[in-house]
Amino acid sequence: xxxxxxxxxxxxxxxxxxxxxxxxxGVLLGTAVGVLPGIGPALTVALLLPVTFQLxxxxxxxxxxxxxxxxxxxxxxxxILLNTPGEAASVITAVEGNKMARQGRGGPALATAAxxxxxxxxxxxxxxxxxxxxxxxxxxLFGPWDYFALMLIAFVxxxxxxxxxxxxxxxxxxxxxxxxxxxxxxxxxxxxxxxxVPQLLDGIEVTTLAVGLFxxxxxxxxxxxxxxxxxxxxxxxxxxxxxxxxxxxxxxPWLRGAAIGFPIGGLPAGGAEVPTFLSYTVxxxxxxxxxxxxxxxIEGVAGPEAANNASAAxxxxxxxxxxxxxxxxxxxMLAGFQQYNIQPGPxxxxxxxxxxxxxxxxxxxANVMLLVLNLPLVGLWVKLLSIPTPWLYAGILVFAAMGTVxxxxxxxxxILLVIFGVLGFFMRRYDYPIAPAVVGLILGxxxxxxxxxxxxxxxxxxxxxxQHPGSAVMIVIAVxxxxxxxxxxxxxxxxxxxx
Amino acid sequence: xxxxxxxxxxxxxxxGLFVMAAITAxxxxxxxxxxxxxxxxxxxxxxxxxxFAILGIGHVVQGARGxxxxxxxxxxxxVGWVAVALAALILVIEIGGGFITAATLLFAFTAxxxxxxxxLIDLAIGAVLTTLVFLLFNNLLTLALPAxxxxxxx
Numbered sequence: 001x002x003x004x005x006x007x008x009x010x011x012x013x014x015x016x017x018x019x020x021x022x023x024x025x026g027v028l029l030g031t032a033v034g035v036l037p038g039i040g041p042a043l044t045v046a047l048l049l050p051v052t053f054q055l056x057x058x059x060x061x062x063x064x065x066x067x068x069x070x071x072x073x074x075x076x077x078x079x080i081l082l083n084t085p086g087e088a089a090s091v092i093t094a095v096e097g098n099k100m101a102r103q104g105r106g107g108p109a110l111a112t113a114a115x116x117x118x119x120x121x122x123x124x125x126x127x128x129x130x131x132x133x134x135x136x137x138x139x140x141l142f143g144p145w146d147y148f149a150l151m152l153i154a155f156v157x158x159x160x161x162x163x164x165x166x167x168x169x170x171x172x173x174x175x176x177x178x179x180x181x182x183x184x185x186x187x188x189x190x191x192x193x194x195x196x197v198p199q200l201l202d203g204i205e206v207t208t209l210a211v212g213l214f215x216x217x218x219x220x221x222x223x224x225x226x227x228x229x230x231x232x233x234x235x236x237x238x239x240x241x242x243x244x245x246x247x248x249x250x251x252x253p254w255l256r257g258a259a260i261g262f263p264i265g266g267l268p269a270g271g272a273e274v275p276t277f278l279s280y281t282v283x284x285x286x287x288x289x290x291x292x293x294x295x296x297x298i299e300g301v302a303g304p305e306a307a308n309n310a311s312a313a314x315x316x317x318x319x320x321x322x323x324x325x326x327x328x329x330x331x332x333m334l335a336g337f338q339q340y341n342i343q344p345g346p347x348x349x350x351x352x353x354x355x356x357x358x359x360x361x362x363x364x365x366a367n368v369m370l371l372v373l374n375l376p377l378v379g380l381w382v383k384l385l386s387i388p389t390p391w392l393y394a395g396i397l398v399f400a401a402m403g404t405v406x407x408x409x410x411x412x413x414x415i416l417l418v419i420f421g422v423l424g425f426f427m428r429r430y431d432y433p434i435a436p437a438v439v440g441l442i443l444g445x446x447x448x449x450x451x452x453x454x455x456x457x458x459x460x461x462x463x464x465x466x467q468h469p470g471s472a473v474m475i476v477i478a479v480x481x482x483x484x485x486x487x488x489x490x491x492x493x494x495x496x497x498x499x
Numbered sequence: 500x501x502x503x504x505x506x507x508x509x510x511x512x513x514x515g516l517f518v519m520a521a522i523t524a525x526x527x528x529x530x531x532x533x534x535x536x537x538x539x540x541x542x543x544x545x546x547x548x549x550x551f552a553i554l555g556i557g558h559v560v561q562g563a564r565g566x567x568x569x570x571x572x573x574x575x576x577x578v579g580w581v582a583v584a585l586a587a588l589i590l591v592i593e594i595g596g597g598f599i600t601a602a603t604l605l606f607a608f609t610a611x612x613x614x615x616x617x618x619l620i621d622l623a624i625g626a627v628l629t630t631l632v633f634l635l636f637n638n639l640l641t642l643a644l645p646a647x648x649x650x651x652x653x
Contacts (some may be wrong), residue, residue: 054640165566167557171516174550178519181547185540192544193526216585223581223612224573390613394606394621395628397581401588401602402632406642411593418585425578429570430508448543455538 003130010357014062014365022059023362026066027369033067034074035381036392037084038222041312042328042438043214044071046207047399049336050406057340058355062362064336068329069121069366072312073374076113076305077381081106089308092276096293096300103296107240110378112250112298113305115242118371119251120258120306124313125363127262128320132349132360135321139346144453145465147322149474151447154318154326156481157267159436166482168432175423176440179204186449199412206335206442208404210328212417213434215400217424219393224425226389240378250302253283257306265314265326279307313363320344320356324443328435331442506569509562516555523548577612584608597647598637602629 013019029051033044048067052060079090080097093113100109142150159169182193183203194200242250260282261275283303284293293300318324323345325331337344342355349356374381387395404417427434458464466472527544561567584605591601606625607618615621633650636642644650 050636050642051640053642165561167554167561170550171512171554171558174516174547174554177547177550178523181523181544188540190530190540192530192540193523219609220578220581223577223609224575225571226577226613227574228572390610390615390621391624393613394609394625397584397609398602398606398625398629398632401605402598402636402644405592405598405645406636409643409645411589414589414592418589421585429573430512430567444543451543452538460538 003133006133006353006357007129007361009354010359010361011364013058013354013358014361019059019062019358019362020365022055022063023066023366024369024373026063027070027366027373028066029063030067030070031074031077031370031374031377031381032070032384034071035077035384036074036396037078037082037385038218039071039396040075040090040214040329041068041071042210042332042435043218044068044074045329045332045336046210047215047396047403049207049332049339050403052336053339053406057342058358060340061337061342061355061359064333065359065362066366066369068312068333069309069363069370071329072309073114073117073370074381076117076308077110077378078385080109080113080301081382082385089273089276089311091273092280092304093301093308095280096297096304099294099296100298100301105296105298108242108246108298109296109301111240111242111375112246112302114371114375114378116250116254116257116302116306117309118367119254120261120308120310121313121367122364123255123258124262124265124310125360125367127266128313128316128363129360131266131317132321132356135317136346136349139322142322142470143468144450144457145468145471146474147324148447148450148454149465149471149478150318150322150324151443151450152478153474153481154324154439154443155436155447156478158326158439159433160482165431168430169436172427172432172434173436173440176209176437177444179209179437180441180444180448186445187452197412199410203445204416204441205408205413206331206438207407208413208417209420209441210332210335210438211400211403212420213424213427213437214328215396216417216421217428217434219397220421220425221428222389222393224429240375246298249288249298252286253279253299253303254306256282256286257303257308258310261307261310261312262314265311266317267314267326275307275311276304279303316363320348320359321346323348323446325439328438331438334442506567507562508570509558509567513555513558513562516551516558520548520551520555523551577614580608580612584612591647592645595645595647597650598644599626599629599633599649600647601645602632 029048030044033039033047034041045064045067052063075090076093078084079094080101083094083098097109097113100106155173159173160166182200184191184201191201257279260279264275280300280303283299284290287293287297287299312329315327315330318326319330319334323343325334334344342348342352401414404413424434454464455462465475523544527541527548530539530541587604587608588601591604603622603625606628607621610621611618633644634653637644638653
């Protein structure tokens with residue numbers, strides 16, 4: 001039970017007054033920004049990264065934890081009240097939650113989402129605390145071939161499970177990998193795809209890509225549809241509290257959601273979308289009143305919200321123990337660590353236990369703060385939704401521009417931001433998922449160097465990847481994960497033809 | 500196949516992917532640094548170029564099968580206003596006009612894109628907002644935001 005001792009040390013760090021304050025600021029900022037429509041947790045963290053730029057690493061990482069959990073919470077509020085999910089993972093919440101809000105049951109919908117998120121994040125964070133040291137022990141035995149194979153799994157699952165088609169997901173991933181090539185190659189000093197622009201030698205910033213694709217892209221999309229769609233936030237009418245009936249119907253979906261979300265998030269598989277859909281399906285099967293589904297069933301909010309949060313905490317397992325981001329949010333978090341030259345991975349646990357365990361402890365604290373602060377403050381968050389759309393998105397663009405020039409004051413960075421924004425706009429219009437591009441940018445160079453390390457050891461023989469049982473099994477899993485959906489699609493097409 | 504839903508988007512995307520593949524492969528062929536053993540920095544470029552080419556073929560196939568649907572309608576004049584907003588931002592920063600002026604224009608033009616007609620009021624709101632942002636981030640958090648004539652007054 002060494003985890004408990006480490007965790008106790010972590011709480012000593014996290015409970016210092018300054019760190020408590022950082023956690024509280026993070027939670028409030030994260031919720032406030034996350035509530036804004038169209039802004040999911042990934043963009044919340046990316047927009048707020050420059051805020052933490054000049055603070056000390058320990059405090060800022062604790063603040064990130066608050067921003068991360070706060071952004072998740074804020075996103076579900078928007079999904080319920082405005083029916084504009086900020087990210088794929090809250091799509092399901094929007095389905096049932098917005099129906100509940102329309103029936104005047106917005107309060108209980110928000111409450112079950114908040115308490116469910118709390119319960120699930122609590123369970124998942126405990127899971128993280130106990131699982132992480134075990135994975136770290138395993139990870140120390142990993143060779144470069146194992147890391148490369150793990151990244152292949154992450155690539156495939158991130159791109160094949162998001163979005164409407166495998167081809168679109170892989171295209172988004174390819175764009176990310178291509179952007180990852182830009183800059184000086186770490187091993188040889190060779191410049192790749194820099195086209196003699198000196199500012200490109202350092203490579204593409206993950207935050208610039210994320211802010212461009214998400215913030216500018218989303219704004220362009222909203223602008224292009226503004227005169228056509230109209231969304232108005234729902235007022236919360238009736239009681240904000242859950243009735244006994246609501247509690248009775250919610251607690252099992254919370255626990256089941258957590259049980260579904262954490263393992264899926266924890267695998268190097270990524271995709272908070274899968275556990276929410278899975279949880280929704282399970283709840284509909286098990287519901288006493290399945291006829292309510294599609295018309296505002298509380299189980300349909302409780303389960304997927306719990307699954308969403310548990311899987312978000314789960315993605316911290318590969319992020320912290322292996323340095324492997326498997327979602328857009330995790331990729332942006334990794335960029336946050338790297339801005340302080342902190343590289344997550346097994347070594348972080350041995351070299352900087354106070355940072356890792358301080359972070360894990362502050363996740364618990366952020367989670368409690370969210371529950372205590374946010375349920376009473378929900379009225380305030382809803383007010384944020386009544387900011388007129390023109391000022392809201394104009395303000396988002398000002399922040400996006402500020403963050404980009406603050407992190408890297410050069411005109412090239414701003415031009416890149418705009419290019420990524422236009423790219424994000426067209427990707428949205430034609431239904432290409434965004435997350436694989438962000439994950440590809442940060443994982444691509446890592447996969448590149450692991451593969452080259454493996455091939456340097458084998459003197460150029462690629463069979464080394466298959467000779468080690470661990471990597472061989474993982475490569476087979478990656479191939480199956482890529483081919484299986486295509487096969488299923490083929491099968492269902494045949495089935496449809498027979499009808 | 501419903502003709503009204505036909506769109507050249509798949510072929511445009513495919514053409515873009517082929518061009519990217521060609522640029523990437525060309526760039527890789529120009530690399531002079533090579534690894535002493537193992538593989539050099541060019542192989543990853545060739546891998547990505549190959550990946551782009553395969554995806555391009557995939558797009559052509561899907562386009563031919565009519566798998567790409569026309570995108571939803573867009574209000575292009577509104578998008579044009581955001582383009583003006585972003586161009587103003589870049590231009591003002593480039594000529595050294597400073598963050599406050601650049602971001603104020605960005606704010607007002609973006610609000611215009613979303614249907615606001617009170618341009619002068621939006622300029623004023625933008626100026627207040629961006630000045631607060633500048634004071635907060637530049638002075639309190641000591642981030643270096645681009646300074647112009649207005650910023651030097653603080």
